[in-house]
Amino acid sequence: MLDTLIKNAVVIPMTEPGLVLHGCSIGVGDGKIAYIGSECPEAAEVIDARGHIVMPGLINAHAHTAMCVMRGYADDYPLKSWLYDKVFPVEARLDERAIVAGAVLGMAEMIRTGTVSFSDMYFCQPAVAKEVERAGMKANLCNAVLALGDNYDFDSDRAVKETRVLLPEYGNSGPIRTDIAIHAEYTSSPAVWQRVHEWAKEYGVITQIHLSETRTEHEEAKARHGMTPAAAFDKYGVFDTPVLAAHGVWLERSDMELLAARGVSVAHCPVSNLKLGSGMANISAMLRAGVNVCLGTDGVCSNNSLDLFEEIKLSALLAKGETLDPTAVSAYEALELATVNGARAQGRYDETGRIALGLDADLIMINTDSPHLCPVYDPISAVVYSARGSDVELTMVRGRTLMRDGALTTIDVESAMREVAEYAMPIVKGE
């Protein structure tokens, strides 16, 4: 007998362009999708999804989740002042408890708005990993190596130490995984990249990087290396193993071809790139070049939301506005960014991101019984152009319901908010 049957659903399986299944049942057993069809096999729990759209849970491929403690702390500042006067000094003050508080609050927001898995680059990841486990989400966690200054010592780097704890414990399979990370081209050197890259080969894990986020960064790298940041990373072997590169705002055509050829995924972060004045990544060109483009929110301090529905819609909109072509990045393509492409970028293609037999039951149910979702001519358009994170009524990860009707089952939202407001906020403010 199945554990759960979701019946009478409109299903967007994300297994082929435009495919929508009406009056469909999805059966869940042992955390996997065990039935898809028009029958209603027996199940311990039956959920009637009439008036709802069921689709794969969303994947946030670039986040600094714990930065939730800084939500709205530093808006409308020039980039340098934002980073050096606001973010960096606060980060130096944040302790593990504050970071965990931010991560838990961020997960509450992600679960509420339909995200099931996230790629996260921040501090104190061994402690955060325990919370991800408790929350029941999936995550690819890393702490980025920033090798700044002449006296940089790899072995005493906090990120290196944390990564060495994480790698043997989580590795490259299971719901929680360790990724490794080089913060960016401009914050370290090829010698360090090569040391980090050794881990990628040894443990078979993904390398997360920031890539060509700002024009300054991109141009200075060219002056320094005589080549673009992407070409430099490739030259020193970083792209020999799977890489997930965030932003890619200033990628050149040759970079896009390189990333496509080397199988590097790009986490497009449209809200953050606009908000920090970094620019607009040309994902139409990236997709045409064959790059696996996925979606990220970046940190909440440059967003200020973890609602991927906003990024999905904006990805489609910006591509059209930038190219003056309303057919650029269709609704279905925008949805692929946040599901199947995200799964690929996390090394989870055979595990999540689609509704298909044998994959993990990572799915969400969207309530369309609202004025702003009426009428529905095309469920894919409705999800991309009209739906909001607040329309998600059920979030399920590995067959386990993490949220139903707004209520979280694994996180005490009230205490998560209180912990941020009472413990973390004074630290951020320097009180």
Added chain:
Amino acid sequence: MLDTLIKNAVVIPMTEPGLVLHGCSIGVGDGKIAYIGSECPEAAEVIDARGHIVMPGLINAHAHTAMCVMRGYADDYPLKSWLYDKVFPVEARLDERAIVAGAVLGMAEMIRTGTVSFSDMYFCQPAVAKEVERAGMKANLCNAVLALGDNYDFDSDRAVKETRVLLPEYGNSGPIRTDIAIHAEYTSSPAVWQRVHEWAKEYGVITQIHLSETRTEHEEAKARHGMTPAAAFDKYGVFDTPVLAAHGVWLERSDMELLAARGVSVAHCPVSNLKLGSGMANISAMLRAGVNVCLGTDGVCSNNSLDLFEEIKLSALLAKGETLDPTAVSAYEALELATVNGARAQGRYDETGRIALGLDADLIMINTDSPHLCPVYDPISAVVYSARGSDVELTMVRGRTLMRDGALTTIDVESAMREVAEYAMPIVKGE
């Protein structure tokens, strides 16, 4: 005694940049704001706004509300095909009942997401006006004159006939007003503009127009008139009375100076302009030139939402992304677009758009007790960068509560959705 007292609120009055009042009470009497302060004068009804932000209700300065019946009907199409193969044929089929159904559904969405007043250009406005009255909203309604074809006859034009019904009935004061409208430069001639403009002088009403929305339209006008559309309208006297111009994506610097000098307001429609591939209006430059920029959703068929919170955030984001300057269009400026500037564009500056003594009690209450709105360092940032229409918990127009906790008091949402799904949808689909 006051009718209503809202106490313990965090208030953003929109009366001066950055001003936030903590622990504030707002008293409402006879539909007006009768008290602002820290005391709690007696009132028939007391609302405790602890954990809420209170601010002026939002103003949607460019909508085709009834197009809700086409939500998601024609996404990702090339512009010409969108208009000529999809929108125009459907509009030719829509009858008054379908249009009223769309307008009512759209008002339900607007009220739920905090909009109190809208400027609307569409058909069957005398019937829609009755519904606006029933719904308790404010609106500046017009039906745009499109003078196409050699045999165009002004007096038998449906828009002209409707306008002649509306003008003596509603005029230029009160919650529901008649505006007049010239659809656009490319859809009529200077002779027609002048006839429409006669009404503006006779009745003292606002003229709504579409202006320089697409590059093609802008360039073709220059070829036709030897000047930009804005300059052409000005030449023929259209700007001698107050004008609200939608879009302005391709305005030149000289146009911006002209609009500022002539007091023409521009309704920025960022979502629609991106979605149709029209481009991005440079509102930073417009604001610097002194133009009164306000915000519109445009029709839902090119959006697909009437949630102004999305337009507010995107206005700030796009300005930053376009100029590569994160200080461009601050949170406060973005909020001005949707409140005080919208009021000015509607000829309602002394009536709505701010929380100030003697103005109509047109206000909204935003619940900040949610993970995605935690923590709040700056209420203005929280509203602009983190809040969503779904966070609005109370919408009040002229002292009357139109929505509380998601429940509408003047519109039967279920029957509004049913009417669109059962009556209008088959007409749209041509069944």
